[in-house]
Amino acid sequence: MVKADANKIDWNNLGFNYMDLPYRYLAHYKDGEWQDGGLTEDSNLSINEGSPAIHYGQQAFEGLKAYRTKDDKIQLFRPDQNAKRLQKSCQRLLMPEYPEDKFVEAVKSVVSANRDFVPPYGTGATLYIRPLIIGVGENIGLSPASEYIFTVFAMPVGSYFQGGLKPVNFTTSKLDRAAHRGTGQAKVGGNYAASLLPEEDAKGRGFADCVYLDPLEHRYIEEVGAANFFGITKDNEFKTPISPSILPSITKYSLLWLAENRLGMKVSEEKIDINELDQFKEAGACGTAAVISPIGGIEHDGNFHVFYSETEVGPVSQKLYDTLTGIQFGDVEAPEGWIQTV
Numbered sequence: 016m017v018k019a020d021a022n023k024i025d026w027n028n029l030g031f032n033y034m035d036l037p038y039r040y041l042a043h044y045k046d047g048e049w050q051d052g053g054l055t056e057d058s059n060l061s062i063n064e065g066s067p068a069i070h071y072g073q074q075a076f077e078g079l080k081a082y083r084t085k086d087d088k089i090q091l092f093r094p095d096q097n098a099k100r101l102q103k104s105c106q107r108l109l110m111p112e113y114p115e116d117k118f119v120e121a122v123k124s125v126v127s128a129n130r131d132f133v134p135p136y137g138t139g140a141t142l143y144i145r146p147l148i149i150g151v152g153e154n155i156g157l158s159p160a161s162e163y164i165f166t167v168f169a170m171p172v173g174s175y176f177q178g179g180l181k182p183v184n185f186t187t188s189k190l191d192r193a194a195h196r197g198t199g200q201a202k203v204g205g206n207y208a209a210s211l212l213p214e215e216d217a218k219g220r221g222f223a224d225c226v227y228l229d230p231l232e233h234r235y236i237e238e239v240g241a242a243n244f245f246g247i248t249k250d251n252e253f254k255t256p257i258s259p260s261i262l263p264s265i266t267k268y269s270l271l272w273l274a275e276n277r278l279g280m281k282v283s284e285e286k287i288d289i290n291e292l293d294q295f296k297e298a299g300a301c302g303t304a305a306v307i308s309p310i311g312g313i314e315h316d317g318n319f320h321v322f323y324s325e326t327e328v329g330p331v332s333q334k335l336y337d338t339l340t341g342i343q344f345g346d347v348e349a350p351e352g353w354i355q356t357v
């Protein structure tokens with residue numbers, strides 16, 4: 016892999032692709048405790064062939080971004096929330112939790128060491144940060160690893176769904192990504208392996224990705240690819256699904272708060288029936304990678320339901336997008352504790 020060169024990056028045309036940046040953070044868990052970690056230049060991990068991460072999926076990850084502000088500061092959006100969610104994922108897969116303060120410190124050190132790769136303000140691009148914990152070591156029986164690796168690497172990214180703020184279309188999947196009492200609330204690789212086939216199927220039929228329905232009745236909306244769903248009802252309420260098998264999205268909870276407290280909207284988390292899409296005048300997918308991607312329409316059972324428009328973002332989604340990204344890029348005042356500078 017060729018090391019990335021910041022001088023050769025076309026910041027306005029980045030997709031969502033891996034890039035080998037100069038530095039990443041690495042820490043090992045051995046003898047029952049996390050050892051002191053540090054930055055390294057080696058982008059390859061060397062692990063034993065018996066490692067539970069590669070056989071039984073004992074691993075968890077996170078995703079967050081660093082943003083360059085107009086006055087050239089670099090800031091993170093709610094990294095403490097990612098640290099907490101990673102701890103919850105670790106609890107579900109019997110992995111040792113990585114301390115919150117050390118998580119934030121590791122993220123900051125990676126961003127700082129790779130600061131030339133934080134895209135310029137105004138391009139809309141960001142530095143995507145990927146923390147990861149994997150169970151490693153000699154182990155072939157189905158039991159938790161005794162050793163772990165925590166690593167954090169990063170790369171500059173643009174839009175996750177092609178089109179950015181242009182609406183994209185989705186289709187429902189007949190397959191599930193996670194069960195109600197499974198691992199849907201945890202950010203673990205198995206959920207994403209299970210989503211590869213439905214995603215490929217949706218893309219093969221010309222959609223951006225698929226909408227997952229609840230695994231019990233296949234009736235209520237769960238997720239939109241690797242993002243949460245939200246809809247704006249005809250009487251201007253911000254609604255987002257509630258379910259034991261969706262990822263508690265940090266973007267979603269931020270939007271719930273902003274819709275209520277900054278835009279004065281009524282908000283709710285409730286079951287959203289795929290047969291009742293008519294209640295919405297706008298809909299979107301939200302997440303760290305997806306930011307806010309307006310949903311043009313959703314195909315389900317042979318019917319195609321269009322929300323606001325297949326070509327234009329709706330006014331409420333636009334306002335939510337402007338408020339959220341305004342905070343992330345430092346142009347709009349942030350609620351207390353949401354922003355940390357690097």
Ligand code: PLP
Pocket residue numbers: 078238240241242243262263264265266267301302303304
């Ligand atoms: N749902 C899934 C399945 C995801 O992978 C993500 C991405 O992290 C989200 C939702 C959005 O979560 P967040 O806003 O915390 O990035």
Ligand code: COI
Pocket residue numbers: 077078079207241302303304305
């Ligand atoms: C994120 O939004 O951070 C994600 O994890 C999505 C990922 C599957 C690319």
